[in-house]
Amino acid sequence: METQQTKKQLASENTNIKFGKAGWGIILYCGAMFFFLIGFSIDGLNIVAPAFAAKTGIDYADVLSVATIAGFIGILSYILIGRINVKIGARVTSGICMIGAGLSYIYWGSTETLFTYGVGLTLVTSFINGAAYIAGGALVAQWFPKKKGLVNGFTTMGHNLGSAFYVPLIAFLIGAFQMAKGMTFTGIAGIVLGLIGLAFIRNLPQDKGLYPDNVTKEVFESEYCTESVGEGKLWTLGKVLKTKEVWLVSLVIGINQLVTTGVMSQLVVRNMGIGFSQAKAISLMTMCACVGVAGSYLFGFIDQKFGVKKAIIIFLVWYSAALAVNVTDTVMGVYISVGMVGIAIGAAANFIVSLPASVFGRHGFAEVYAAYFPIMQAVLMTNYIINAQAIRITGSLRGAYLVYIGLLIVNIIIISSINVKKYNKDYLAEDQALGKR
Known part of the structure; x- marks a missing residue:
């Protein structure tokens, strides 16, 4: 027990x-x-x-x-x-x-x-x-x-x-x-x-001469899979591409990065469109980046404490709220959203490694990541199309932000359906040590 x-x-x-x-x-x-x-x-x-x-x-x-x-x-x-x-x-x-x-x-x-x-x-x-x-x-x-x-x-x-x-x-x-x-x-x-x-x-x-996570030999042998990395390797490229979790994880992180790249690449332009001078808009971007340092650690702690799935869901809700405040097109809304977006961009990069590492574990990470990262990047690159179409149709980036909010909400649904420990041998060993399996 x-x-x-x-x-x-x-x-x-x-x-x-x-x-x-x-x-x-x-x-x-x-x-x-x-x-x-x-x-x-x-x-x-x-x-x-x-x-x-x-x-x-x-x-x-x-x-x-x-x-x-x-x-x-x-x-x-x-x-x-x-x-x-x-x-x-x-x-x-x-x-x-x-x-x-x-x-x-x-x-x-x-x-x-x-x-x-x-x-x-x-x-x-x-x-x-x-x-x-x-x-x-x-x-x-x-x-x-x-x-x-x-x-x-x-x-x-x-x-x-x-x-x-x-x-x-x-x-x-x-x-x-x-x-x-x-x-x-x-x-x-x-x-x-x-x-x-x-x-x-x-x-x-x-x-x-060390053990993962800097744990002792005793902890490693009781809570981790002691099988050497590369031993009994099962992840061929064909199997990776046929595994639905690879595509779901790529889609979730791809959407996260699509939104983040779309927001940050045009943040100065967006804020100038609301009425800020270029100098002020640039200073707001710098402030956003500095706040992001705190966001990196905050969501890293949440991830560690409550697990990557809960951390991503909290992140998505927070990010959606940040963009919703921004699209009010008010000065106060921009100031509030800059701080909130700063936290979000600091957190977004955390999950690029954390989610696939959680689902597939260290034993299959390199093989899976070799396919996952290009797929995720392909999703990310569509941000340029969304920004361009939003400007063409609506005359501003506000329309793109509304699309981004919708995508973040879709992501909540997708991440909720993923078993974030499914192929992770270390978590399986932990569950066995606790008598859960």
């Missing part, structure tokens, strides 16, 4: 942050990769794209259109990187991809034509996502299979810190040293991070 003492010992319910030196090293490494992800391929475009247009005289709209093409090509590269990650492991994959991202960023800064600019952006997008999400996600799943929610709350702070600090950093560097030299500085920093990863990061805690 389950006692209170036993319950307190469960790693899946433990919210302390005693991850150990090696564990914190993994967390800081993954957080740093997220910082460069946001800076290199997303928010940094606010500076790099105008700088390139000004340098070359190419129309800014044409420069922006390249990002969509790069995103769709990236989906194909994620399939390849995912398979490579399965074969060679997350340490080497993350290190090589970070080095590739840094070198590509340096090349991108030196481009002079729209074609070479597109090549540079595509390479940067592919490598940095491969490092931060595909390899970084695998590291989190292996090192923290039951504390992934709490850990993701820390690693995704890199997202928000990137939004808050990378943009002014690259703006200063490009302003002071021009585009090529300015981007070389941060490109070299990305290469250094990759080299650090190759030298010090390990695929599994067992490689350092």
Whole structure:
């Protein structure tokens, strides 16, 4: 019979942050990769794209259109990187991809034509996502299979810190040293991070004589599946694609990221449309990103304490309310929604790794993630179509926000139908230890 003492010992319910030196090293490494992800391929475009247009005289709209093409090509590269990650492991994959991202960023800064600019952006997008999400996600799943929610709350702070600090950093560097030299500085920093990863990061805690979640040998043997990762592997690509949970999880996270990307990529434009000056709208976006740091930890804690399904449902209700307040088109509504959206964007990235890691566990994570991530990205990319159609039909982004609210409500229905522990061998072992199965 389950006692209170036993319950307190469960790693899946433990919210302390005693991850150990090696564990914190993994967390800081993954957080740093997220910082460069946001800076290199997303928010940094606010500076790099105008700088390139000004340098070359190419129309800014044409420069922006390249990002969509790069995103769709990236989906194909994620399939390849995912398979490579399965074969060679997350340490080497993350290190090589970070080095590739840094070198590509340096090349991108030196481009002079729209074609070479597109090549540079595509390479940067592919490598940095491969490092931060595909390899970084695998590291989190292996090192923290039951504390992934709490850990993701820390690693995704890199997202928000990137939004808050990378943009002014690259703006200063490009302003002071021009585009090529300015981007070389941060490109070299990305290469250094990759080299650090190759030298010090390990695929599994067992490689350092440790156990997942930094638990003791006794806890590991009683609450975890002791089968080695890769032993008795059952997840072939065909089976992955035939498993409905793969598609449902991809759809849920894809919709979450579709909404988040759609909101954040046009937040300045949206707030200016309500009546704010550009400077004020930009400051509101920075405030939103800073609030997101708290959102990352808050929902990481909720995930750890109450489970990923409840955390996602709470997140979806909160996000829907935030956008509903925004579409009132009032000044007060915008101020309130900025804080609420900040919490939501901080939380959204947590679930990209946490949900598939919960459903499929560390034993099948790499194989499943190799298929899940490209599918999720394909759903995400439709945000550009929704934004464009909303502006064309309604004349503003308000219509897009209403569509986003509807999608978030649909997501509540979908996540409610998913067994979020179905294929997770560690949770099965925990249930057996408690006499539940």
